[in-house]
Amino acid sequence: MSTSIRRWVETDTGHRVPNHRSKCRNLHGHRYRWEAELEGEVVTREGVSEEGMLIDFGDVSEILEEQIHDVVDHAFIVYEGDAEAMQALSVMGDDHKTLVVPFVPTAENLAKWAFSVVESHITTAYGNDLRLVAFHVRETPKSCASWRL
Ligand SMILES: [Zn+2]
Structure with a gap:
């Protein structure tokens, strides 16, 4: 028996799936x-x-804002092995918000990435059992991918 909660943030983010x-x-x-x-x-x-x-929903929100939103909102996520996109982004200059990742940025892979980024920040001051068990990335209203333990 356990209790679960969910909290999300939204971002406007670019990507492509090269293959x-x-x-x-x-x-x-x-x-x-x-x-x-x-x-x-x-x-x-x-x-x-x-x-x-x-945990306070506000505390989860703060973690998601800092670790996810501020990193990928109005950014372009590009696979380091995507030579064409890497070249195109290189002409945008150093102040362009680009996140280079070692995987093709599908919703599935982004869910796994987000889980790994957020997991270590989930803590409690009261000793209650608390853990991140899944991360869900919704790409469109009809499409959502999850990574779970
Ligand atoms: Zn897409």
């Missing part, structure tokens, strides 16, 4: 939703702000 057989090989972007799923036991200490919560 895709169709339109996803074009440079394009999405309104991404980055959703963390946490599981554990609620805080039982009486009188504290988090009593009855796994």
